[in-house]
Amino acid sequence: GAVVSQHPSRVICKSGTSVKIECRSLDFQATTMFWYRQFPKQSLMLMATSNEGSKATYEQGVEKDKFLINHASLTLSTLTVTSAHPEDSSFYICSARLRGGLGEQFFGPGTRLTVL
Amino acid sequence: QQPVQSPQAVILREGEDAVINCSSSKALYSVHWYRQKHGEAPVFLMILLKGGEQKGHEKISASFNEKKQQSSLYLTASQLSYSGTYFCGTDRNTGTASKLTFGTGTRLQVTL
Numbered sequence: 486g487a488v489v490s491q492h493p494s495r496v497i498c499k500s501g502t503s504v505k506i507e508c509r510s511l512d513f514q515a516t517t518m519f520w521y522r523q524f525p526k527q528s529l530m531l532m533a534t535s536n537e538g539s540k541a542t543y544e545q546g547v548e549k550d551k552f553l554i555n556h557a558s559l560t561l562s563t564l565t566v567t568s569a570h571p572e573d574s575s576f577y578i579c580s581a582r583l584r585g586g587l588g589e590q591f592f593g594p595g596t597r598l599t600v601l
Numbered sequence: 602q603q604p605v606q607s608p609q610a611v612i613l614r615e616g617e618d619a620v621i622n623c624s625s626s627k628a629l630y631s632v633h634w635y636r637q638k639h640g641e642a643p644v645f646l647m648i649l650l651k652g653g654e655q656k657g658h659e660k661i662s663a664s665f666n667e668k669k670q671q672s673s674l675y676l677t678a679s680q681l682s683y684s685g686t687y688f689c690g691t692d693r694n695t696g697t698a699s700k701l702t703f704g705t706g707t708r709l710q711v712t713l
Contacts, residue, residue, distance in 0.1 A: 487645075489642075491642075517697070517699075519700065519701075521703075527706075528603065528688060528703045528704065528705055528706050529643070529688065529703045530703075531700060531701065531702070531703075534700055536697070578642055578643075582699070587631070587648050587650065588631055588633070588648060588692060588695070588699050589633060589645050589648050590633070590645065590690075590701065591645055592635075592642035592643050592644070592645075593642055594641065594642045595640075595641070595642050
């Protein structure tokens with residue numbers, strides 16, 4: 486149980502284009518999902534908290550107009566990187582918090598974004 | 602502020618034990634432990650809530666000292682599969698305000 490999928494697993498795009506990443510909780514409902522980015526050999530940095538049916542809460546320094554988050558249902562959240570630039574290249578990971586649990590988060594497999 | 606983990610890296614022979622520490626500068630409600638293998642997502646190991654209760658998961662256990670704002674992860678009789686980077690995630694809140702701040706990470710390598 487507690488499986489989270491993420492799609493795509495890898496994407497290469499040209500500078501200036503937008504990329505959408507999907508995060509789904511497959512066998513449980515998640516009222517809250519989180520989006521992280523991780524640079525090589527570094528820790529996970531929280532970008533935003535996504536609550537079903539409401540606006541996402543962004544961490545300080547994260548541009549909400551650049552990283553658009555939509556949490557349309559209890560099992561799906563999407564992150565859209567708009568007008569991507571090479572500095573946006575990173576490993577993006579989503580997680581879903583188990584509804585009714587103690588707060589544990591389960592992570593998707595991640596998306597490797599490379600912006601040329 | 603990001604929790605600090607120690608050591609930064611450790612190399613073990615199979616069967617040896619290790620302790621990974623996580624220290625926060627702020628009061629905590631809970632501490633979560635995850636293991637991440639290269640190129641993969643973090644895998645949830647365990648969660649410790651305020652109260653200092655020690656928890657166990659096979660040969661991996663952890664403790665949480667809320668007064669010292671510290672948690673330790675204990676790996677006993679390590680196996681090759683234990684290799685990876687361990688992160689603690691600390692949470693200062695509960696309920697809908699809950700969110701994790703991940704520590705600096707500890708790279709663990711288990712060799713034959």
